[in-house]
Amino acid sequence: MVTIYDIAAKANVSAMTVSRVINNTGKISEKTRAKVRRVMEELNYVPNQTARSLVLQQTKLLFLLITDIMNPFYTTLARGAEDAAKKSGYRLLFGNSDESLEKEADYVTTILTARVDGVLVAPAGDPSLPHLESLRRHHVPFVLLDREVPGIECDIVLGDSKDGARRLVEYLIERGHRRIAMVNGSSSISSARLRLQGYQEGLKLNDLPCDERYVYETSFGPLKDLTEMEQWIERMDPLPTAIVAGNNVLAIEAMKLLRDRGIGVPDDMSIVCFDDLGPYSESEPFLTVAAQQAYQFGYMGMQMLIERIDERGAAAALPWKKIVLPADLIIRRSVKDLAQ
Template identity: 75%
Template sequence: MVTIYDIAAKANVSAMTVSRVINNTGKISEKTRAKVKKVMEELHYVPNQNARSLVLQQTRILFLLITDITNPFYTTVSRGAEDAAKRYGYRLLFGNSDESLEKEADYITTILTTRVDGVLMAPAGDPSIPHLESLLKHQVPFVLLDREVPGIECDIVLGDSKEGSRRLVGHLIDQGHRQIAMVNGSSSISSARHRLEGFKEAMKLNDLNYDSAYIHESSFGPLKDLSKMNNWLDQLNPFPTAILAGNNVLAYEIIRLLRYRGMRIPEDISVIGFDDFGPYADLDPFITVAAQQAYQFGYMGIQMLVERIQQEDKSGPWKKIVLPAELIIRRSVRALD
């Protein structure tokens, strides 16, 4: 393996000079710099990244931690984050917590031992606070994505979940629906709480009664067992004419259950959802959705993270970006007479 001492010997300079060329530090003439780089190319030298990191106190590595890679929203978020990282000269490592606090804790350990420069993270929920406090303790800059955690002050990129949900329910009401149900994520997740708030607000604005019996709390991730949701539907009387899904994964699960029950959409029941279905949404997914700007979540999140890393004062003031969702009307809602 070629070392900086081999480079120094052939270029007839000191090892310190070679180190300064590699790390772009110190005062070196352009002639000497060019000579050293030429020898590096001739010997096919690859810098030792770990050693370079010790000199610069930077790894030029960022970490993206999301909750569900199977969700098209997070797939597109990852694309935006990767593009931004590349633009700013960083490599991007990736982790998927599966909405699990245990897996999230393991990734936090990996992040701390890898010595990444910063983290863009969608937390599993409010109980993630010890993990975020660990990042703060070790002075690892981070930006939260899609979800807030009470008690944690930091940079964050959010979607307007409350307004998006309000518009979805408003659309159902405009089409004549009055008996509306909702399948939502865990109340320990801020975006799920905001979407429920939007549901309640739309009902109130249209003088409709809110009944908590018509709200089913589930997981934002894929469901192995639909029996709880099925039992919930069995207990609803009168049966809802429409269901709002808290995200796109839940929309899929709801449709799967309704078809198992022999129900047609929208002929027998209408279904709408939060988040679109990724880069292939133009292939006629038929579901009316509040589509978030997933790519911008990732891209802007990395931008904010890099800005925070480059600031001397990493303790604030904090930035908060709220991206609006777009109501996309398709064919999953039936207009009632």
């Protein structure tokens, strides 16, 4: 194995100079730096990251913990986070909780064991509070994405869930719909609560009743069993003319159920949802959506995390930041115009 002493001997410099070049510390001329790096390349030297992290108290590793890697929103978010991390010289590890508190707890243990420098996390929900408190106790900086958790103050990047849901409802009403249902994520998730509020507000502002029978709560993640959602659809009498889905996964699941029952979209039932379908929306543009800025969620969240890491040890901590990104209403073919 090539050591810094081998490099020092061939470059005719001290081992301390080689160490400073590797760690980018100290005052060394560019000519000397270039010579040392040239020798490192010639000898195929690979720095010992474990030893380096002990010296610098940094691993240059960050962790992104999301709830559903299959959801195009999160895959696009992950790309933004990775781009921002790479730009600042960090490597990124990924974890997928599947909306499970148990899996999230396991990942938090992994994060603490791996000694990462910081975490970008979309929490499973309000019960994630002990996991976040554990990160804080161990002095691991973190930034929340998409979801707030009551009881914890931190940096966060959110979408305007309430406004986006209200705009979806208002668009349906403009197209003549009066019986509008909603299938949504768990009320233990802040974004689901806000989307429900936006749905209710859209109805109330247009003097339409909020019928509890027209609201169904489930998981935001992939559903293994659609029986309960199917029963909900069967119980609604009369059937709604439109459904607002709390995210893209729920919209797709609802469309499958409707299709199996011979209910066509949009001819027999209109559907709109939160979050776009990523590249699939470009090849087959169909769903009308409130599209969140997924890439910016990841990129901006990562920038905030790195800023928080860089300011550790400062005399005065930076104030917590909260960024709220608006959703864009993208109108496609999933809504039937009943106003005509």
